[in-house]
Amino acid sequence: MAPLLEATGISKRFGGLVAVRALSLELARGEVLGLIGPNGAGKTTAFNVISGFLAPDAGLVRFDGHSLAGLKPHAICHLGLARTFQIVRPFPHLSVLDNVRVGALARQPRMGEARAKARAVIERVGLGAKAEQAAAGLTLADRKRLELARALATEPTLLLLDEVMAGLNPTETAAIVALIKSINEGGVSILLIEHNMRAVMSLSHRIAVLNFGEKIVEGPPAVVANHPRVIEAYLGEEYVHAPAR
Amino acid sequence: MAVGLTLIFGVMRVVNFAHGDMMVWGMYLAWILATRAGVDPYVGFVLCAAALFVVGWVTQRLLVDRIVDAPHEMQILLMLGVALVLENAALVAFGPDPQRVLSPLRAATIWLGPVFVDVARLVTFALAMALTLALYLFLTRTDLGRTMRAAADNAYGALVIGTDVRRVYAVAFGIGAACVGAAGALVSPILPFQPAGGLSLSVASFNIVIIGGMGSLPGAFLGGLLVSVAESLGAVFLSPSMKELVSFSLLIAILLFRPAGLFGKTAA
Amino acid sequence: MKWLAAAALVVLLLLPAVLNSYAVTVFIFIFFYAFLGQAWNIVGGYAGQLSAGHAAFVGIGAYTSAVLSVQAGLTPWIGMLVGGLLSAVLGTIVGYLGFRFGLRGFYFVLLTVAFAEVCRIVALNTDAVGGALGYYITFTGNPWQFQFQDNRVYYYVALGLMLVATGIVAAIERRRFGAYLIAIREDESACEALGVNTFRYKMLAMVVSSFLTGVGGTFYAFYLFSLQPGAVFGIPLSVEIIIRPIVGGAGTVLGPILGSFILSPLGELSRIYFGQGSWSGAHLIAYGLLLIAVVLFLPQGAYPALRRLWARAAR
Numbered sequence: 055m056a057p058l059l060e061a062t063g064i065s066k067r068f069g070g071l072v073a074v075r076a077l078s079l080e081l082a083r084g085e086v087l088g089l090i091g092p093n094g095a096g097k098t099t100a101f102n103v104i105s106g107f108l109a110p111d112a113g114l115v116r117f118d119g120h121s122l123a124g125l126k127p128h129a130i131c132h133l134g135l136a137r138t139f140q141i142v143r144p145f146p147h148l149s150v151l152d153n154v155r156v157g158a159l160a161r162q163p164r165m166g167e168a169r170a171k172a173r174a175v176i177e178r179v180g181l182g183a184k185a186e187q188a189a190a191g192l193t194l195a196d197r198k199r200l201e202l203a204r205a206l207a208t209e210p211t212l213l214l215l216d217e218v219m220a221g222l223n224p225t226e227t228a229a230i231v232a233l234i235k236s237i238n239e240g241g242v243s244i245l246l247i248e249h250n251m252r253a254v255m256s257l258s259h260r261i262a263v264l265n266f267g268e269k270i271v272e273g274p275p276a277v278v279a280n281h282p283r284v285i286e287a288y289l290g291e292e293y294v295h296a297p298a299r
Numbered sequence: 300m301a302v303g304l305t306l307i308f309g310v311m312r313v314v315n316f317a318h319g320d321m322m323v324w325g326m327y328l329a330w331i332l333a334t335r336a337g338v339d340p341y342v343g344f345v346l347c348a349a350a351l352f353v354v355g356w357v358t359q360r361l362l363v364d365r366i367v368d369a370p371h372e373m374q375i376l377l378m379l380g381v382a383l384v385l386e387n388a389a390l391v392a393f394g395p396d397p398q399r400v401l402s403p404l405r406a407a408t409i410w411l412g413p414v415f416v417d418v419a420r421l422v423t424f425a426l427a428m429a430l431t432l433a434l435y436l437f438l439t440r441t442d443l444g445r446t447m448r449a450a451a452d453n454a455y456g457a458l459v460i461g462t463d464v465r466r467v468y469a470v471a472f473g474i475g476a477a478c479v480g481a482a483g484a485l486v487s488p489i490l491p492f493q494p495a496g497g498l499s500l501s502v503a504s505f506n507i508v509i510i511g512g513m514g515s516l517p518g519a520f521l522g523g524l525l526v527s528v529a530e531s532l533g534a535v536f537l538s539p540s541m542k543e544l545v546s547f548s549l550l551i552a553i554l555l556f557r558p559a560g561l562f563g564k565t566a567a
Numbered sequence: 568m569k570w571l572a573a574a575a576l577v578v579l580l581l582l583p584a585v586l587n588s589y590a591v592t593v594f595i596f597i598f599f600y601a602f603l604g605q606a607w608n609i610v611g612g613y614a615g616q617l618s619a620g621h622a623a624f625v626g627i628g629a630y631t632s633a634v635l636s637v638q639a640g641l642t643p644w645i646g647m648l649v650g651g652l653l654s655a656v657l658g659t660i661v662g663y664l665g666f667r668f669g670l671r672g673f674y675f676v677l678l679t680v681a682f683a684e685v686c687r688i689v690a691l692n693t694d695a696v697g698g699a700l701g702y703y704i705t706f707t708g709n710p711w712q713f714q715f716q717d718n719r720v721y722y723y724v725a726l727g728l729m730l731v732a733t734g735i736v737a738a739i740e741r742r743r744f745g746a747y748l749i750a751i752r753e754d755e756s757a758c759e760a761l762g763v764n765t766f767r768y769k770m771l772a773m774v775v776s777s778f779l780t781g782v783g784g785t786f787y788a789f790y791l792f793s794l795q796p797g798a799v800f801g802i803p804l805s806v807e808i809i810i811r812p813i814v815g816g817a818g819t820v821l822g823p824i825l826g827s828f829i830l831s832p833l834g835e836l837s838r839i840y841f842g843q844g845s846w847s848g849a850h851l852i853a854y855g856l857l858l859i860a861v862v863l864f865l866p867q868g869a870y871p872a873l874r875r876l877w878a879r880a881a882r
Binding site: 105107126127128129131132136137138139143144145146147148152155156157159160163164165168204205207208 | 741742743746747749750753754756757758759760761762763764765
């Protein structure tokens with residue numbers, strides 16, 4: 055079966071700095087692919103290229119049989135690929151409900167239906183009690199949920215999550231991990247960038263490791279965790295083995 | 300004139316919409332000094348600069364400081380409000396008719412090679428160049444100047460190493476206003492001025508600064524030269540009232556194709 | 568809240584019966600500037616794209632319908648649509664250039680100002696439309712030519728314009744178009760990631776806004792009967808247009824109306840008390856101070872603040 059997402063030979067440079075070099079990734083339908091690597095490895099740049107915020111210098115991205123070349127982010131969203139941002143970007147003056155409704159409007163052009171859909175998604179992510187609260191007043195953990203809810207409301211087939219656990223304490227992290235698992239079980243494929251190794255190991259079917267813009271290792275979590283090149287890239291960093299999926 | 304604006308933007312990322320109106324006040328101050336106290340604007344410009352420095356410093360402390368982190372729209376509207384107040388206060392204080400300052404140098408001309416040159420213009424040019432150079436030296440050689448450039452590059456970082464960023468901002472705004480005060484005084488013998496002229500001076504400043512690059516001192520300088528030459532050529536080849544058209548067209552072109560200007564940093 | 572608005576509407580409809588001609592004129596300006604402010608509100612308030620050159624659209628609408636009426640005898644009732652259309656064309660150009668080239672904030676403001684000034688300079692130098700002397704329309708009082716003997720008819724026309732514009736804004740706010748514009752003002756990139764074609768919606772806002780403003784230009788022309796490039800394309804008019812929604816509440820349905828009810832009387836009062844001559848600019852000082860005060864203390868405008876007070880009082 056053809057992969058849902060297929061990135062081939064993606065390269066992107068900024069002036070003299072090569073952020074991503076000949077990166078190729080594949081993600082199968084229903085899969086959770088983890089993208090890890092030291093800071094500056096090019097993970098968010100790869101995300102930006104895949105979601106249409108940056109045009110690659112070379113290479114092609116195919117999603118669900120469509121080429122994404124030259125498409126703007128909103129068009130890519132309509133094809134079924136949604137993303138969250140590393141630094142969350144809620145609409146600060148709008149309520150949680152209105153925030154998510156903007157996402158829902160992508161599929162439900164009528165305001166009433168969009169509102170209903172938004173409410174359903176908010177309940178799903180556990181923000182039901184705060185639906186009328188202004189987004190600016192939320193805690194970080196709730197803002198991450200909001201970001202997730204907004205993207206979910208666009209009914210994606212593939213969800214790109216950029217360090218959605220950054221800044222969360224262990225309890226909050228466990229909750230988000232459970233949520234992501236349930237989203238995946240609901241049929242949404244997931245590509246996630248994470249530094250939290252325990253979370254990545256427990257969520258991902260496969261993991262790709264980036265260093266200096268290149269993919270150095272790819273495989274199931276157990277393989278990646280013990281790979282010498284990965285240890286070398288992360289020299290000095292601690293990570294914890296988690297049971298293989 | 301443009302140098303002051305670019306300094307304010309470079310350090311604080313605030314666009315001073317009231318720039319032209321501050322300059323008009325500089326001109327009127329020079330006029331007052333000349334008519335009431337008999338001080339030649341070529342000497343009095345120092346006082347004008349000082350006075351406008353205070354105006355700028357106060358404006359920054361009282362008003363701009365509160366909205367340094369606010370969305371740009373708010374900053375623009377704030378400075379627009381200040382512009383309105385300044386322009387119409389001038390209107391109320393001095394009346395709408397154009398004025399000119401009479402300097403003893405006015406009538407003198409000298410031969411400069413094959414061309415007759417107005418001594419007044421020459422002195423204005425020389426003093427403006429000197430002031431620009433002084434400002435450049437200040438920014439690169441003195442401690443305060445270097446602190447300002449640091450704060451411009453990275454306000455947070457400057458804060459971390461103990462810079463009183465608010466004071467730096469106030470000084471920067473003050474200097475920016477002083478520049479324009481001096482400019483006003485220096486130009487008062489040459490150009491007729493009136494309160495309503497504040498706006499076109501602001502727009503002219505923006506033109507120059509954008510073309511030269513926001514936040515870049517050499518850019519402002521070169522931009523000023525470029526725009527004046529272009530406008531003069533426009534006045535000669537098209538018609539005098541169309542010369543503004545030239546600078547506006549240039550502005551539109553630059554905004555579209557190279558908003559960073561010739562030397563500028565990236566847009567805020 | 569709704570029956571309060573309805574009551575106010577009834578009052579406004581009945582007012583001309585009891586007001587003298589001067590007061591009627593004041594109200595005409597309140598309604599007219601509220602209309603222009605409401606039109607601006609679509610792109611400046613809701614979409615958050617600060618245009619400081621909206622006078623350009625007034626000017627184009629005004630000159631178009633004026634010239635068509637004087638030269639070709641075309642009734643301004645149709646001329647206003649042509650004027651609106653031409654304004655929309657300019658709006659499309661400015662919007663396209665601004666949005667396609669990614670101009671935001673200050674740069675977009677400057678672009679709009681530049682275009683308005685270009686229009687002004689062109690009009691100033693085009694003798695066919697009167698040049699520096701201005702364009703004049705002879706008063707005939709013919710209703711088919713959008714000219715009315717009685718001031719009160721202008722009152723109702725202006726009121727009608729204001730209500731139509733307000734209705735349009737209310738309709739926009741209720742629909743996806745409005746929700747998207749508000750979201751674009753909050754965070755454009757986040758919108759893009761959520762499937763919003765920000766370019767298309769910003770353009771749409773700009774086109775609607777410039778069309779309506781252009782229509783307003785016809786009212787201007789056939790109420791004042793003389794068009795001066797500096798007055799009708801100039802920055803002072805642009806300031807008058809934007810200050811009402813900003814003070815009253817940009818991005819709200821009632822903001823421009825509230826703002827106009829605050830600012831027009833303020834302007835008139837300062838004009839009366841400070842008279843002509845040496846104090847003639849005083850009302851603009853008040854405008855400036857008000858603008859500063861609003862930015863510092865009430866950045867969302869008067870209407871949201873009032874709504875909060877009302878909500879607190881209701882408890």
